[in-house]
Amino acid sequence: MKNQQIADLFSAMADLLEILGESLFRVNSYRKAARVLEELAEDIEAVAAADRLTEIEGIGDSTAGKIRQYLAEGRIEQYDKLKAQVPPDLPGLLDVPGLGPKTVAKLWKQASVTSVAELRAALDKSPERLLAVEGLGPKKLDQIRQSLAFQAEAGGRIRLNTARELAERLLADVRRAPGAQRATFAGSLRRGKETIGDIDLLCQADANRAAKIIQRFAASEGVERVLAAGATKGSVVLTGGVQADLRVVEPASYPAALMYFTGSKEHNIRLRELAVQKGWKLNEYGLFDGEKRFKAGEEADLYARLGLAYVPPELREDRGEVEAARDAALPELLEDGDLRGDLHMHTTASDGHNSIDEMIDACRAKGYKYLAICDHSKSQVQAHGLDEKRLAAHVEAIRKSARRHKDILVLTGVEVDIFKDGSLDFSDDVLAGLDFVTASAHSALAMSGPEATKRLIRAAEHPCVHCIGHPTGRMINSRPGMEIDVAELARAAAANGVALEINAHPVRLDLRDVHVRAAVEAGAKLVINTDAHSTDQLDLMGYGVTTARRGWARKGDVLNTLTPAQLRKWLGTKRK
DNA sequence: GCCGTTTTCGGCCCGACTGTTTTCAGTCG
Ligand SMILES: Nc1nc2c(ncn2[C@H]2C[C@H](O)[C@@H](COP(=O)(O)OP(=O)(O)OP(=O)(O)O)O2)c(=O)[nH]1
Ligand SMILES: [Mg+2]
Ligand SMILES: [Mg+2]
Ligand SMILES: [Zn+2]
Numbered sequence: 001m002k003n004q005q006i007a008d009l010f011s012a013m014a015d016l017l018e019i020l021g022e023s024l025f026r027v028n029s030y031r032k033a034a035r036v037l038e039e040l041a042e043d044i045e046a047v048a049a050a051d052r053l054t055e056i057e058g059i060g061d062s063t064a065g066k067i068r069q070y071l072a073e074g075r076i077e078q079y080d081k082l083k084a085q086v087p088p089d090l091p092g093l094l095d096v097p098g099l100g101p102k103t104v105a106k107l108w109k110q111a112s113v114t115s116v117a118e119l120r121a122a123l124d125k126s127p128e129r130l131l132a133v134e135g136l137g138p139k140k141l142d143q144i145r146q147s148l149a150f151q152a153e154a155g156g157r158i159r160l161n162t163a164r165e166l167a168e169r170l171l172a173d174v175r176r177a178p179g180a181q182r183a184t185f186a187g188s189l190r191r192g193k194e195t196i197g198d199i200d201l202l203c204q205a206d207a208n209r210a211a212k213i214i215q216r217f218a219a220s221e222g223v224e225r226v227l228a229a230g231a232t233k234g235s236v237v238l239t240g241g242v243q244a245d246l247r248v249v250e251p252a253s254y255p256a257a258l259m260y261f262t263g264s265k266e267h268n269i270r271l272r273e274l275a276v277q278k279g280w281k282l283n284e285y286g287l288f289d290g291e292k293r294f295k296a297g298e299e300a301d302l303y304a305r306l307g308l309a310y311v312p313p314e315l316r317e318d319r320g321e322v323e324a325a326r327d328a329a330l331p332e333l334l335e336d337g338d339l340r341g342d343l344h345m346h347t348t349a350s351d352g353h354n355s356i357d358e359m360i361d362a363c364r365a366k367g368y369k370y371l372a373i374c375d376h377s378k379s380q381v382q383a384h385g386l387d388e389k390r391l392a393a394h395v396e397a398i399r400k401s402a403r404r405h406k407d408i409l410v411l412t413g414v415e416v417d418i419f420k421d422g423s424l425d426f427s428d429d430v431l432a433g434l435d436f437v438t439a440s441a442h443s444a445l446a447m448s449g450p451e452a453t454k455r456l457i458r459a460a461e462h463p464c465v466h467c468i469g470h471p472t473g474r475m476i477n478s479r480p481g482m483e484i485d486v487a488e489l490a491r492a493a494a495a496n497g498v499a500l501e502i503n504a505h506p507v508r509l510d511l512r513d514v515h516v517r518a519a520v521e522a523g524a525k526l527v528i529n530t531d532a533h534s535t536d537q538l539d540l541m542g543y544g545v546t547t548a549r550r551g552w553a554r555k556g557d558v559l560n561t562l563t564p565a566q567l568r569k570w571l572g573t574k575r576k
Numbered sequence: 577g578c579c580g581t582t583t584t585c586g587g588c589c590c591g592a593c594t595g596t597t598t599t600c601a602g603t604c605g
Binding site: 023024030058098102143233235245260269271272275281 | 601
């Protein structure tokens with residue numbers, strides 16, 4: 001699937017155009033094209049073949065032409081031309097915090113600095129050359145030195161669970177600050193995005209207390225350096241390289257500030273455009289008609305004033321939610337309490353850390369009505385996968401436990417490996433004897449998108465399979481996974497009555513949000529599982545629910561919201 | 577470059593913080 005490659009090219013063209021001083025609106029349209037391509041769950045080639053490119057929001061004739069050229073020739077002429085106008089490593093300078101397109105252009109034109117390496121050298125040996133550049137003074141150079149010194153440590157985006165832990169600690173500290181009336185996290189963390197760029201905190205306080213709260217934040221434990229600390233906001237880097245931003249506002253501004261600071265940026269812009277259309281102004285202090293500020297006690301009041309239904313944070317990505325909120329067409333999203341069981345967990349029989357009974361007890365303690373034990377199959381040798389004989393014994397043990405736990409439905413199952421060609425690690429006979437079969441790919445993930453899609457579709461068409469586990473196999477921040485055309489897979493899943501897993505483990509979150517959306521649109525069932533390898537990992541379910549909500553999933557889209565009786569019936573139709 | 581319950585042309589979100597400035601540009605949220 002070439003979606004990501006093309007997205008990267010548009011992103012690179014945006015950077016090049018910006019350095020070259022092109023109109024920011026035009027630059028933004030390239031960035032938007034990159035974003036929608038990245039978020040597309042369908043193979044761009046299929047969209048192009050159906051002549052539907054310009055149906056995608058943000059893709060017009062010009063962008064569509066470039067995409068078609070890439071698909072036909074493997075290159076975009078405009079990219080090549082832009083690239084030729086600029087030294088090859090110049091755009092790399094944009095990654096240095098504090099350096100933007102204007103400064104990068106001036107460094108190049110006025111100081112012949114064309115790469116990060118040359119910048120480092122100049123800072124060391126000939127700072128006077130840099131000081132001669134318009135707008136650069138000694139303090140700015142020091143800032144750049146700092147940025148470069150810490151650049152290696154700045155690790156990029158972190159996982160949702162890691163960010164939550166960090167944020168809880170910071171938040172507890174902010175709440176203890178004198179004058180702090182309330183505080184919460186905002187930004188991508190509140191929206192539940194799969195990775196988090198930085199931690200955004202919002203605090204309510206009277207204006208005369210704000211500066212002190214920010215200074216306290218900047219001086220708090222775990223802060224490595226302070227990027228900015230003013231009268232309303234502060235920005236710090238924590239040891240480890242994660243950035244944290246604190247915004248402090250007065251009580252009357254809190255709802256608008258929460259709305260602003262939750263974002264996303266693109267969602268904010270849509271809301272602000274709506275305000276402008278009505279002759280108003282929306283910012284982090286409120287919604288204004290001239291000098292007059294509309295009263296708002298919570299975010300919902302602001303949405304209502306703009307003619308919109310309340311938009312849950314998970315949906316605020318400018319993926320159609322503003323239109324849906326206007327048309328009263330937002331979905332009634334799945335909620336945490338809707339889940340009645342977990343259908344993918346491991347035990348000590350394969351690579352889990354707890355026994356069957358311990359997992360059952362932990363599920364009961366969570367209030368679940370059912371669970372399925374799905375240990376690995378024999379080809380997963382490193383995970384101590386079960387062969388037919390051990391599986392039979394394991395199933396017997398599960399049934400025996402089940403008889404002792406009458407208040408919770410315990411299903412026998414397996415996580416059967418999907419081979420490279422889409423066939424499975426157990427024979428039909430063996431699989432047919434199990435209550436719940438999850439099929440997952442674990443190895444040979446480095447295959448082309450179309451091949452990988454075929455592989456999973458073949459597994460989904462298998463008469464004994466109930467669920468495709470962690471479909472792409474991606475591991476956040478460590479491996480990309482297969483480039484599945486999830487829209488196509490979801491159609492096959494829907495046709496065959498197979499559920500697609502949202503693996504809730506924060507390292508996986510697979511399917512991811514935009515994939516969930518495609519699955520819902522195709523009418524496929526989802527199932528949210530923790531894939532727990534220990535009792536405490538059963539608690540990770542919330543990350544899966546968040547991901548499902550970000551994919552616009554309703555209760556009815558999710559298999560494990562069914563009652564035990566309904567679930568049995570669903571399983572029965574598969575085994576007829 | 578995209579887009580349209582006022583538009584097919586003329587708009588395109590709005591503000592904080594810092595540094596280099598003599599009134600604001602650049603970068604970032
Ligand atoms: N109106 C407006 N709001 C913005 C802009 N940039 C950022 N914001 C708001 C919305 C963001 O969610 C919020 C926090 O900014 P961040 O840069 O931290 O982005 P966010 O947390 O969404 O993503 P992240 O995971 O940190 O990359 O600030 C902007 O250009 N305009
Ligand atoms: Mg953020
Ligand atoms: Mg931020
Ligand atoms: Zn697995």
